[in-house]
Amino acid sequence: MDRRRIVSALVLVALMLSMVGCSAPTNPEPEAPAADPAALEGVEWVLTGTSVADVDSKVVGITAAFKDGQISGFSGVNTYNGPYTAGEDGSFDAGPLASTLIAGPEPAASTEVAFLKLLDTADKFAVAEGKLTLTIPSGDTLEFEAVEPVTLPGTSWLIKGYNNGKEAVVGVEQESELTLVFGSDGTVSGSAGVNQFNGPFTVDGDTIKIGPLATTKMAGPDNLMEQEAAYLKALEAGVVWDVARDVLTTRDAEGAMQINAIPK
Numbered sequence: 182m183d184r185r186r187i188v189s190a191l192v193l194v195a196l197m198l199s200m201v202g203c204s205a206p207t208n209p210e211p212e213a214p215a216a217d218p219a220a221l222e223g224v225e226w227v228l229t230g231t232s233v234a235d236v237d238s239k240v241v242g243i244t245a246a247f248k249d250g251q252i253s254g255f256s257g258v259n260t261y262n263g264p265y266t267a268g269e270d271g272s273f274d275a276g277p278l279a280s281t282l283i284a285g286p287e288p289a290a291s292t293e294v295a296f297l298k299l300l301d302t303a304d305k306f307a308v309a310e311g312k313l314t315l316t317i318p319s320g321d322t323l324e325f326e327a328v329e330p331v332t333l334p335g336t337s338w339l340i341k342g343y344n345n346g347k348e349a350v351v352g353v354e355q356e357s358e359l360t361l362v363f364g365s366d367g368t369v370s371g372s373a374g375v376n377q378f379n380g381p382f383t384v385d386g387d388t389i390k391i392g393p394l395a396t397t398k399m400a401g402p403d404n405l406m407e408q409e410a411a412y413l414k415a416l417e418a419g420v421v422w423d424v425a426r427d428v429l430t431t432r433d434a435e436g437a438m439q440i441n442a443i444p445k
Contacts (some may be wrong), residue, residue, distance in 0.1 A: 187196045218267035220308040221247040223376060226254075226325035227425045228296070235295035242425040243296060245313075245325060252278075252300075255423065256361040258285030260436045271314060273306040281436035284348070299323055320340035326329050331424040332383055333363040338442035340427050343408075344415040350438050354408050361416070361429075369394075369416075373409040375401035384422070389431060392417040 228236075228243035235356070244254035252275050252376045253262035263278035265347055278301055303323065313325040340359035349389040353359050357374040363382060365368065369391055370379040380394035400406070419431025419439040429442045 186236060197409070216267070216269060216271040216307055220267065221267060221306070221313070224327040225330075225423075226313050227328050227427075229326045230324040230325060231299075231322065233295065233299060233323075235291065236299065238290045240289050240292045240326075242423065242428060242430055243292075244423065244425055245300070255425075255430075256296050257289040259283050259293065260421075260432070261297060266305055271305050271307060273303055275303060276301040283435065283437050291324060295351055296323070314340070330378060333382075334365045334367075335363065337362045337445040339445040340412065340440055340442045341428075342438075342441045343355045343412045344418070344433075344437065344439045346413045346414060346436070350441070354404055357405055357408065359408075359412055361440070362445075373412055374405045375409050378413060387421055389419055389425060391419060410438075 224246075226245045228245075240257045242255050243257055246253050246263065249266075250264055250266070251262060252265040254260065261278050261280035263276050265275040267273050267275070278297055280297065284290070299317055299321070300315070300323065301443040302317045304318055305316040305406045307314045307316075311327045313327070315323040315325075323329040338361040340353055340361060342352055343359065353373065358372060359374055360371040362370050367381055367383065367384040368379060370377065371394060372378075376399050378393050378394045378396045382389065383390045394417060396409075398415070401409070416439070418432075418433045420434050421432045423430050423432075427444055429440070431439045433439055
């Protein structure tokens, strides 16, 4: 190869190297973290799906909330809580978890056992577009969606179930309607099946106090009067409230459900 060709080749190589150097960013952007632990907090997550057959996602109101290193929520029958950690690499760990010890019906009871076991073994998390996915080592997942915060004042509800005072939540008698209206003025009212009721209520975060309640004094069939007394007692017994999938529930101090209702 003559000297002219050698010089030309060297010039070409130098030009290519200078172009590569110019195209490389002098201050490359730092890589974004694989996951953002802060995205877990500030919202309530409602279970919407799972790849595990033992967890029935149709059981209403299974939730998870994260705050200050603690996870808490409703697991189908009971409420639970415990510590958790989450890392920017998508790592996740929850537990040991503690829960109230209320007995419940199927499929809620078996779903609760399976859900808490999966939650305790989940080791990865991801949040995207308002959805949270927890993954366990086998690859199975729990899928949640963020729910918008709900305020009770100014809302009306149709009762679907109430605590009958015998450790059971039962449906409403067919020939009656139970309602619940939260006024913007701090008063609650509605139909107890036979009589109308009203009284004060206060809400502070997820805690609630209803009553004392006053009613009209009409008489009715024995079954409706028994239902009315149990419903009013359940209203006053609720100390914690939650709305998930448009279902309002209240629970007493031991975690037992007192009412569940849908928008009216």
